[in-house]
Amino acid sequence: MSTAMARVPDSLRGQIVTPGDRRYANLRSTYTRSASPAAVLLPKTTAQVVDALRYAREQRLPIAVRSGGHGLSGASSNNGGMVIDLSMLNRVQVIDERAGLVRVEAGARWANVAKALAPYGLVISSGDYGGVGVGGLATGGGVGWLVRAHGLTVDRVRAVEVVLADGTLVRADADHEPELFWLVRGAGAGAGIVVAFEIEAAEQRNVGVAQLVVEAHPDGRTVREWTSYLAQAPRELSAAAVVFAEGRSVLMSITAVVAAESLRRARPAVEPLLAIGKVLEHRTDLLPYPTLVPTAHLNPNVGQQRGTTTNGLFAALDDAGARAVTRAVTGPGRAVVQLRSLGGAVNDVAPDATAYPHRHQDALIVASVFPPQADAALNAAWRAVGARADGAYVNFESRPDPAAFARIYPGETGARVRRLWKRYDPDGVFRPALLTGQPNRTAQPSRSGQADRAGQPARSGQPSGSGQPHRRRRRPR
Numbered sequence: 435m436s437t438a439m440a441r442v443p444d445s446l447r448g449q450i451v452t453p454g455d456r457r458y459a460n461l462r463s464t465y466t467r468s469a470s471p472a473a474v475l476l477p478k479t480t481a482q483v484v485d486a487l488r489y490a491r492e493q494r495l496p497i498a499v500r501s502g503g504h505g506l507s508g509a510s511s512n513n514g515g516m517v518i519d520l521s522m523l524n525r526v527q528v529i530d531e532r533a534g535l536v537r538v539e540a541g542a543r544w545a546n547v548a549k550a551l552a553p554y555g556l557v558i559s560s561g562d563y564g565g566v567g568v569g570g571l572a573t574g575g576g577v578g579w580l581v582r583a584h585g586l587t588v589d590r591v592r593a594v595e596v597v598l599a600d601g602t603l604v605r606a607d608a609d610h611e612p613e614l615f616w617l618v619r620g621a622g623a624g625a626g627i628v629v630a631f632e633i634e635a636a637e638q639r640n641v642g643v644a645q646l647v648v649e650a651h652p653d654g655r656t657v658r659e660w661t662s663y664l665a666q667a668p669r670e671l672s673a674a675a676v677v678f679a680e681g682r683s684v685l686m687s688i689t690a691v692v693a694a695e696s697l698r699r700a701r702p703a704v705e706p707l708l709a710i711g712k713v714l715e716h717r718t719d720l721l722p723y724p725t726l727v728p729t730a731h732l733n734p735n736v737g738q739q740r741g742t743t744t745n746g747l748f749a750a751l752d753d754a755g756a757r758a759v760t761r762a763v764t765g766p767g768r769a770v771v772q773l774r775s776l777g778g779a780v781n782d783v784a785p786d787a788t789a790y791p792h793r794h795q796d797a798l799i800v801a802s803v804f805p806p807q808a809d810a811a812l813n814a815a816w817r818a819v820g821a822r823a824d825g826a827y828v829n830f831e832s833r834p835d836p837a838a839f840a841r842i843y844p845g846e847t848g849a850r851v852r853r854l855w856k857r858y859d860p861d862g863v864f865r866p867a868l869l870t871g872q873p874n875r876t877a878q879p880s881r882s883g884q885a886d887r888a889g890q891p892a893r894s895g896q897p898s899g900s901g902q903p904h905r906r907r908r909r910p911r
Contacts, residue, residue, distance in 0.1 A: 467508030468737035490516035502567020503735040506832035526550040540569030548724040556635035559584035564731030573622025582778030583693035588619035593632040620789030623866035624855030642692035642700020648711035654756030665796035669778030745830040746823025747795040758818035767815025835871035
């Protein structure tokens with residue numbers, strides 16, 4: 435062990451992983467990036483998180499914070515710096531069953547949360563992939579299978595426990611540290627290390643799940659009809675569609691989830707989707723909610739899903755916009771596009787109630803390209819779509835920079851986020867790449883990420899993910 439590593443606090447002995455340790459291969463990278471940090475710290479308690487942060491700051495190296503590691507920006511690891519990995523802070527506790535109040539530690543993954551809550555008949559509206567970590571997603575937003583019925587994950591957070599950059603542990607809620615509480619719900623990236631959340635779960639055991647593959651019209655009408663229906667559909671219905679080229683055809687692989695306890699209630703909500711294009715595959719089932727975010731998703735992150743992703747939010751999609759989305763899939767960039775429903779309970783919340791201000795849009799559109807394609811291909815595919823966007827979501831942006839910040843945190847929201855990031859982290863220990871445009875800096879104790887996605891969306895900071903774009907998807911992820 436080097437001289438620097440010899441100063442590891444006694445409380446962390448055996449919980450620091452360096453190159454050469456057999457654990458290092460499964461801890462060095464994120465889902466979307468390969469990385470080579472100098473060390474990964476594995477605290478098991480909040481007190482050890484405080485020790486880990488103080489130790490990491492003493493090394494004067496970049497600091498990244500990881501809850502699950504699904505963040506598209508890859509900011510939950512780094513090259514040559516220190517990673518504070520929260521995976522051992524993973525407890526899920528129902529603290530008030532009648533009120534549905536649940537305490538979830540930031541290192542838990544959503545598959546484990548769903549499994550733990552199932553015996554109580556409770557669910558937390560989260561991302562769409564079981565391997566996503568709680569910390570990143572629950573501070574960036576949370577767009578998942580129940581989003582229109584129960585809102586974003588951040589909308590159900592009632593309190594947080596945060597370790598600030600100076601090592602202070604703070605509990606924040608609507609009455610105590612309300613500014614920090616506001617900030618963490620949507621812009622947790624620069625606030626500190628959120629170690630636990632109190633979240634109001636919803637009553638739900640089963641959900642109706644329809645899986646469709648339809649052939650999309652090349653003129654964009656299928657995309658437009660999908661977005662039009664979801665904008666005014668019963669709020670029990672949430673849906674995601676992957677749009678991709680298959681030879682000369684454009685296909686849409688749709689997963690529609692209805693927050694209903696019977697197929698009799700679920701089927702009418704899904705039926706209009708059968709009319710938007712030629713149906714190639716279709717089935718509807720009643721499933722336990724954990725089936726959508728299964729423990730089978732709990733794999734190590736070793737940079738296995740490389741790609742470049744951006745996104746936009748839309749209040750409506752006209753004919754020209756729908757054509758642009760379809761051409762993004764068929765044109766030279768050959769992007770894979772995801773459509774995700776918003777609206778419903780999301781738009782019940784006032785725009786200034788949280789640091790996620792986008793409360794009038796009905797759809798999230800995400801575009802990704804995969805190696806050997808890169809930025810140029812994504813730019814070409816996205817240009818016409820992005821010109822029509824009305825905002826963006828932090829957990830689906832793999833190129834964080836000041837321009838992305840302006841789309842994600844527009845106007846007064848952005849000014850308030852900047853002000854509070856500076857207040858709670860004056861030294862810039864957790865300064866996100868959204869401010870610097872330098873997601874992989876390897877000098878100075880300047881940035882961190884509690885990145886998790888898709889969510890999104892930890893990042894240097896804590897955006898995560900609500901799931902990750904894949905090339906194709908015909909089954910719930």
